[in-house]
Amino acid sequence: xxxxxxxxxxxxxxxxxxxxxxxxxxxxxxxxxxxxxxxxxxxxxxxxxxxxxxxxxxxxxxxxxxxxxxxxxxxxxxxxxxxxxxxxxxxxxxxxxxxxxxxxxxxxxxxxxxxxx
Amino acid sequence: xxxxxxxxxxxxxxxxxxxxxxxxxxxxxxxxxxxxxxxxxxxxxxxxxxxxxxxxxxxxxxxxxxxxxxxxxxxxxxxxxxxxxxxxxxxxxxxxxxxxxxxxxxxxxxxxxx
Numbered sequence: 001x002x003x004x005x006x007x008x009x010x011x012x013x014x015x016x017x018x019x020x021x022x023x024x025x026x027x028x029x030x031x032x033x034x035x036x037x038x039x040x041x042x043x044x045x046x047x048x049x050x051x052x053x054x055x056x057x058x059x060x061x062x063x064x065x066x067x068x069x070x071x072x073x074x075x076x077x078x079x080x081x082x083x084x085x086x087x088x089x090x091x092x093x094x095x096x097x098x099x100x101x102x103x104x105x106x107x108x109x110x111x112x113x114x115x116x117x
Numbered sequence: 118x119x120x121x122x123x124x125x126x127x128x129x130x131x132x133x134x135x136x137x138x139x140x141x142x143x144x145x146x147x148x149x150x151x152x153x154x155x156x157x158x159x160x161x162x163x164x165x166x167x168x169x170x171x172x173x174x175x176x177x178x179x180x181x182x183x184x185x186x187x188x189x190x191x192x193x194x195x196x197x198x199x200x201x202x203x204x205x206x207x208x209x210x211x212x213x214x215x216x217x218x219x220x221x222x223x224x225x226x227x228x229x230x231x
Contacts, residue, residue, distance in 0.1 A: 004160075033218065043206065043221040056218050090160055092219075106219065108153075108160040 002026065004093050004109035012115045018079040021112045025072050025093030031055075032074040033106060034066060037088040046089075049074055078114075086116045119144040123207045123222035130197050130229050138192040138225045140181075140207035148209040150174075150183050150190040151219070155204045164192075164205070197229045 005024045013019050025032050034046040045058040049068035066076040072093070078085055092106035124139045142150065152164040152174070165174030170185035179194045190207060207222040 035219075042223045043208075043219075045218050045220070048218060058218075092161075105163060105166070108162070110158075110160045 004091055004107050006089075006091050006109040006112050008112060009110065010113050010115075012117060013081050014117050015081055015083060017081050018077060019081060019114060020075055020077045021089055021091075021114070023074045023076075023091030023093075023109060025074070025091075026095075026107055029093035029095050029107070030072050031094045032068055032072065033092045033094075034074070034076050035090040035092065036060075037090060037111070038084075038086070043090070046076065081116045083116050086114060088113050119148065119209060119211065119220045121207050121209055121220055121222035123205075123225055126204075126224070126226040128225060128227050130227070132199055132229055132231055133196045134229075136192070136194040136197045136201075136227065138205055138207075138227070140190045140192065140222060142188050142190065142207075142209050144188075144209055144211070144220075146211065148211055150181070151208045151210070152179065152181055152190070152192050153206040153208060153221075155206065155224070157203075161206065197227070199229045199231060202227055202229045 007022045031050045033048040035043050037043045047054055047066050048056045052068045063079045068074045088111045090108055090111045092108045094106045120143045122141050149168040151166045153161040154164045155161050165176040167174040167183035170183050173182045181190050181192045204224045204226045206224045208219045210219050
């Protein structure tokens with residue numbers, strides 16, 4: 001079974017531009033989460049989508065947005081880029097179980113490394 | 118809110134040495150606990166997990182026990198190899214509703230030398 005794929009793997013942008021990152025989950029997974037990884041802040045949760053709906057959101061400004069399509073693929077968008085947005089953006093997918101208390105293991109993609117100049 | 122604290126790195130060990138990476142957490146309710154590993158240039162891989170108190174997660178010689186009384190989930194391995202060199206993240210997941218949101222520690226870099 002193919003893993004989580006993210007495109008592009010590397011991206012260089014300049015301040016003020018916007019960027020769109022893509023994530024294709026494992027086949028059959030309906031939940032997609034996004035994380036930002038930086039040396040200073042570590043790994044931080046951005047948001048999660050399930051069945052095209054945002055279920056949970058982290059503490060990031062409105063410049064960060066996302067969406068999910070009917071095939072569970074997800075995109076995240078960052079508008080008006082700032083130098084501090086330089087980071088590794090990780091996507092994770094999981095097969096959401098309905099049973100309360102069950103853990104939905106998340107499988108991570110390799111990430112997209114965004115550099116803002 | 119939820120938080121995870123893990124020991125600062127880097128941790129440098131000789132091959133075959135014993136490894137312990139400490140992890141403590143703060144959470145409401147009964148979180149699930151995890152160790153993830155990140156190799157250079159790669160994403161995160163789940164190393165092991167424990168979903169309730171006293172559970173022991175184990176994989177590839179690594180072990181960690183969910184200690185509710187001390188709110189800890191320390192990672193151990195009896196004999197490390199050079200190939201274990203990576204960054205290790207302790208994480209928790211809220212077991213109620215938002216099970217797909219992980220809260221991570223800052224990561225501990227492990228360097229194993231010959």
